[in-house]
Amino acid sequence: MDRIVVGIGEWSILKLNGVLVCLGLGSCVGIALYDTNKKIGGLVHILLPLSQNSDNSNPTKFADTGIPFLLDEMVRLGASKQSIVAKIAGGSQMFNIKGREDRINIGARNVEVTKDTLRKLNIPILGEDTGGNFGRTMEFFVSNGIVKVKTIGRGEKEI
Amino acid sequence: MKLDSMHLDILKELGNIGAGNAATSLSQLLNQRVDMSVPEVKLLKLRDVPYLLGGPEIPVIGITVLVEGDGEGQILLLFTKDSSEKLVKNIMAGFPQSEVNDEMKLSVLLEVGNIVSSTFLNALASFTNMKFMPTVPASASDMAGALLDTVLAIEASEDDMIITVVTDFVVQGEMIEGYLVFVPNPLSLAKIFTSLGVSL
Numbered sequence: 001m002d003r004i005v006v007g008i009g010e011w012s013i014l015k016l017n018g019v020l021v022c023l024g025l026g027s028c029v030g031i032a033l034y035d036t037n038k039k040i041g042g043l044v045h046i047l048l049p050l051s052q053n054s055d056n057s058n059p060t061k062f063a064d065t066g067i068p069f070l071l072d073e074m075v076r077l078g079a080s081k082q083s084i085v086a087k088i089a090g091g092s093q094m095f096n097i098k099g100r101e102d103r104i105n106i107g108a109r110n111v112e113v114t115k116d117t118l119r120k121l122n123i124p125i126l127g128e129d130t131g132g133n134f135g136r137t138m139e140f141f142v143s144n145g146i147v148k149v150k151t152i153g154r155g156e157k158e159i
Numbered sequence: 160m161k162l163d164s165m166h167l168d169i170l171k172e173l174g175n176i177g178a179g180n181a182a183t184s185l186s187q188l189l190n191q192r193v194d195m196s197v198p199e200v201k202l203l204k205l206r207d208v209p210y211l212l213g214g215p216e217i218p219v220i221g222i223t224v225l226v227e228g229d230g231e232g233q234i235l236l237l238f239t240k241d242s243s244e245k246l247v248k249n250i251m252a253g254f255p256q257s258e259v260n261d262e263m264k265l266s267v268l269l270e271v272g273n274i275v276s277s278t279f280l281n282a283l284a285s286f287t288n289m290k291f292m293p294t295v296p297a298s299a300s301d302m303a304g305a306l307l308d309t310v311l312a313i314e315a316s317e318d319d320m321i322i323t324v325v326t327d328f329v330v331q332g333e334m335i336e337g338y339l340v341f342v343p344n345p346l347s348l349a350k351i352f353t354s355l356g357v358s359l
Contacts, residue, residue: 007205007206007207007209008205008206008208008209008308008311009205009206010206023209023214023215023216023302023304024209024215024216024302024303024304024305024307024308025304025305025308026301026302026304026305026306026307026308026309026312027308027309027312028308028312047205047308047311047312048312061205092305092309093309094221094299094301094305094306094309095221095223095297095298095299095306095309096297097223097225097294097295097297098295099294100225100294103225103313104225104309104313106309106312106313107309107312110312133299134301134305135301135302135304135305135306136305137215137216137302152218152300152301152302
């Protein structure tokens with residue numbers, strides 16, 4: 001069975017089975033899109049919320065461009081937009097520095113823009129494990145759409 | 160941002176001086192010899208950064224400061240759990256072990272972060288004639304990847320490649336391994352080169 005690690009700013013798509021993985025998400029967000037009928041799964045690992053003011057050489061580094069990009073690629077491979085659902089994980093604030101919240105709290109903005117973008121695309125969010133101040137590993141099982149979230153010291157859960 | 164081998168050499172020298180001073184300050188704090196490897200200056204793809212210490216899921220203690228002043232950036236000091244325990248034990252050697260609680264351990268580590276990053280920045284400041292100030296330190300205990308991606312998100316707004324200065328120190332006898340990761344903001348990096356009379 002394929003197990004593909006999706007690194008920062010990367011994306012990947014599998015059909016029918018296999019596992020797509022984001023390792024050690026901090027402020028980054030992993031967005032799993034799933035065509036429930038055709039069992040086509042895509043995962044994108046975004047670092048930043050918005051692509052504006054950027055040369056945008058890599059659309060999948062950003063939530064606002066990464067999610068539509070992944071959706072288009074999935075449709076190109078046979079997925080249908082109407083049956084796609086989403087599960088998301090990550091978006092923590094790992095460090096707390098008083099008075100510098102605006103500069104460091106990128107996790108919350110990543111989650112906010114991720115949700116906005118999914119709403120605009122009419123993709124329902126079926127599961128979510130976001131925020132807090134801890135890291136997460138996300139495993140997306142393409143055979144059934146289950147996403148497992150693993151942590152250090154906070155156990156493991158399914159979303 | 161286009162960097163050639165001369166730029167990398169300059170950064171290596173900066174890293175060397177900064178980390179050398181940091182190791183000396185750590186050595187004074189511990190009253191033991193601290194050896195440091197020659198810093199590696201790496202131009203890394205974003206996806207490779209979480210693998211700096213052997214994998215994104217490795218549990219580590221991280222102490223970080225934001226760099227402010229004439230240039231921005233972030234310093235992240237990483238220790239494996241084992242090494243952080245040994246480090247604290249060394250520094251707190253005069254205290255009865257039963258009286259050392261988690262809160263004390265944490266403030267010791269924060270102070271280590273404070274001293275090491277301040278010395279690193281002082282060296283950088285005198286080399287470039289620029290002003291750099293660290294914020295108060297913050298700590299986190301979690302997966303290495305989770306701490307590193309946060310640093311990336313704060314500094315890497317433009318480029319898909321990022322400069323890191325990584326060094327490790329070994330405290331004699333105890334094999335305490337620590338890593339210092341310095342990530343300058345890409346815009347600040349240009350300022351640093353300009354201050355040295357080097358164009359990008």
